[in-house]
Amino acid sequence: MPDRQTVLVTGANGQVGRNICSVFDGSFNVIGLSSLELDVGEAAATHKIFDKVRPDIVINAAAYTKVDDAEANSSLADRTNFHAVRHLCDTCLKHDCLLVHFSTDYVFDGEATRPYSEGDQTNPLNAYGRSKLAGDNYIIENSKQYLIFRLAWVYDHADVNFPSKILHAAKVKDRLKVVDDQIGTPTSAEFVAKNVHQLITTGGADKNQRYNNVYNLVPNGEASWFDFAIRLLSRADALGFNLKCKAEDVMPIKSSHLAQPAKRPQRVVLDNRKIQQELGIRFALWDAYIDDFLEQLRRQNENI
Template sequence: MKVLVTGRNGQVGWELRRSLAPLGEVIALGRDEADLARPETLGRLVADVRPDAIVNAAAYTAVDQAETEEDAARIINGDALGELARAARKHGALLIHYSTDYVFDGSSERPYIESDVVAPLNAYGRTKLEGERAIEAVGGEWLTLRTTWVYGARGRNFLRTMLRLAAEREQLRVVADQTGAPTSARLIADLTAHVLAQAQRERGTGSFESGLFHMTAAGGTTWHGFARAIIEAARASQQQPVKTTAVEPIGSDAYPTPARRPRNSLLDNGKFDGRFKLHRLDWRDALELALDDLWAR
């Protein structure tokens, strides 16, 4: 099997290079070679590579910046997905794409299921929803995997920010009224590898069905709870200095951002579990592995 991965230098793209390697030839391309900001180039790219599957890990992810750059975000997160989907369908490739909890407004009192009404609060969520709809409109064979609160050992993310601040400040103030499932890039990549392998088997037997699935770590917490877990693990590991002695919970109103965030980002994974029969690590266990990866570098 030949797999084309976009966004090779991002958090998930980097991990996919490892997790997909046992499945066959992985052609992982960065922005210089697979530029979603230029959707018109993607058809030729897929025609040249002729992959059996495409895993799109590239995206415009600057949530706050998207408030003033929505057109640029729409091209990458929306328009480009239509082009990728058309190219995948033309060449008989499976398309796997990642979306986000930010397609919901966070007002639900329970974890969201795939069929719940979408109502993005911010530009990033709107453009990611456009990408979902573009794939579905084109058709072909595809899987869209919504995930949430992505972090990893590489890049700019909450985990690395908290570790840096923990070494600098005695007290931190972290939002405690937003709830979600911190999901590591490593877990996303490992689950994707199994999903892709099963999907290819289903395609071979003619039993494959395209669809949208929620795929996150198990369990849930707040940003405050996540921060405390990170700092406690760092202190216990003795891998770095930890100056922080207190993590104060605050409300979202005390930490205003250009883009509004959902209060409830929990996604129900029942549909995913039923289809793929995989064990999703609890977020705490996934965090431990991510920290091991970070400190081993």
């Protein structure tokens, strides 16, 4: 039996990286490095790790994702989202390994009235989106073997994110206000990891055709942040979570009521037909993953 391939995961302490490590463990030799263990912005450190690990696949889950902070700290966003990606891409080229990278729906401006396909014109509205697009473009122009997955509204049970903040607030407040004029697709980090794993491990298709591609990776459907909060609290209530604020107590507001330094696209729905066709499956609607999130969150809290 041949040796298992080695997968190096950067940003292994983040939402996507943590789930990648969990899902890939068993079928690959997984080496996950947190942002403290590997600063991807340091080219010398990256080269040193590659020389030591000799990975077959590099999954870059490291990213600067503070959208509002990036407006005042664009150099920090560029360091992780572009310069570090450039180092990883160049090193993967040298070591002849596949680079898997995660992008964002924020590379689009939200002006389209239909879902965005992978080949649609990009036009990021904020510094975060521009830094991510620069990394994407460098990979596309310079990499020998790559996969880029565009994600949206990512969450998991073990991190601070929109659903965890909503649940925490709902336990102590009797009313919440949530914006209803930003539209996207809530995406479970576990969903991301499982489908990336399947794309890489499923046989049959020509790898050269499958690789060197950008894929929109989100569940089906769309929602506003308000819709997300309503559905989350409705399911949490049904599952017995102790909530002071119920779904009917959430009030919709407009984005203009929030003091957000970074401009957000109002509606970005990613067309995910390409990856569903590649995998030969049909994804569930976005809210089908909420119960799993809540159950995992419950188990985590019971073990604290």
